[in-house]
Amino acid sequence: MPRLPLSEFLQGPAHAPILDVRAPIEYAQGHIPGALSLPLFSDEERARIGTAYKQVSQDRAIHIGLDFFGPKMSKLVKHAQKLAPGKEVRLHCWRGGMRSGAVLWLLELAGFKVHLLDKGYKEYRRWALAQFAEPRPMLILGGLTGSGKTDVLHELARQQETIVDLEGLANHKGSSFGAIGLPPQPTPEQFENNLALVLSELPTDVVPWLEDESLTIGRLTIPKPFFEQMRHAPLVVLDIAKEVRTRKLAAEYGKEDPQQLAEAIQRISKRLGGLATKEALAAIEAGDMEKMVDIALSYYDKTYGFGLENKASRRIVRVPSATCDPVVNAGLVREAVRREGLVELAKQPVALAS
DSSP: OOEEOHHHHHHOOTTSOEEEOSOHHHHHHOOOTTOEEOOSSOHHHHHHHHHHHHHTOHHHHHHHHHHHHGGGHHHHHHHHHHHOTTSEEEEEOSSSSHHHHHHHHHHHHTTOEEEEETTHHHHHHHHHHHHTTSOOOOEEEEESTTSOHHHHHHHHHHTTOOEEOHHHHHTOOSSTTTTTTSOOOOOHHHHHHHHHHHHHTSOTTOOOEEEOOOSEETTEEOOHHHHHHHHHSOEEEEEEOHHHHHHHHHHHHTTSOHHHHHHHHHHTHHHHOHHHHHHHHHHHHHTOHHHHHHHHHHHHHHHHHHHHHTOOOSOEEEEEESOOOHHHHHHHHHHHHHHHTHHHHHTSOOOOOO
16 A cells, blocks of 8 residues: 655645544544544444454454445545545555554555555654644734734734634633634644644745743643743734723623623632622623623733743733724734744744753
8 A cells, every 4th residue: 555654745735634443522522634534444343453453462352443434435435525535645554554454455445546554644643743843933912911913913814914822722812711602722742733734834034923821722722832032032022902992802702691791700719709709790790790800810911920920931022002993003013023023033943951
């Protein structure tokens, strides 16, 4: 069976979809971004084969697998034809072994052109984790909660800057309120898979922007080797007055479900204190979003200020602004980077603790 190294497998042909023949539970845990599920075995079948392999013998496991495989061959081919009408696919299993080999044989018999990934999904995971330790220049955009950092990040992208949107990849805005209005977060493994692919596709001659984040975004963790690089990168901090940020957030959260807002306040109640929590919940019930936001920001501003004092960044540049307008602030940020020579600084190597 001819096998493609991972780099060739990922690069194409673009019209040939990637088919993942692992069990549904494996695919749900994490898969190559864009891959489609074509499971050879169900979760239950895979478990039975694995038990036979461990408790009886490899031969017994193979015989059970063949018993499952035979009756579903026609169904597998028809499913593959729906996923790949052009009858050309890229195919993989966990290690590039029997499962992908069996499906390759079947699809080639049905007239498909099949490109098989050498060493399977396991090789993608090895490659993905290695991406996070690769030295990468970057610029970090910071600011207190409500500064509109994400809006500015997207405006920088519209102005032809390169960005890596960690919160977009994580489906979370980073605070206790961060999941409101967003789809469920990916699994930790899928988050890593998606981020690794984005990083690998960055142009080598540009310095990307990322938003300042804590180690965790919701229930996901930024890979530590990559997070350490973020901590040491030049940091541009938007400096916007609390009242301006309060109005912005109040307008945004006024559109959300009050019950979800109340749950978000409850999650930080120990840090807010009993009285502040009670006042914030009463403000939500009364529809007074500005008061609720003002109370929450007292906690978040203190937390971010403490974090800023402990940054390892090579340089921190503050950018005052009287507005949360992303177009205005993107312009101010770009001018600060030019004035301070931060792109050149970001490209200088820095020694990180191993």
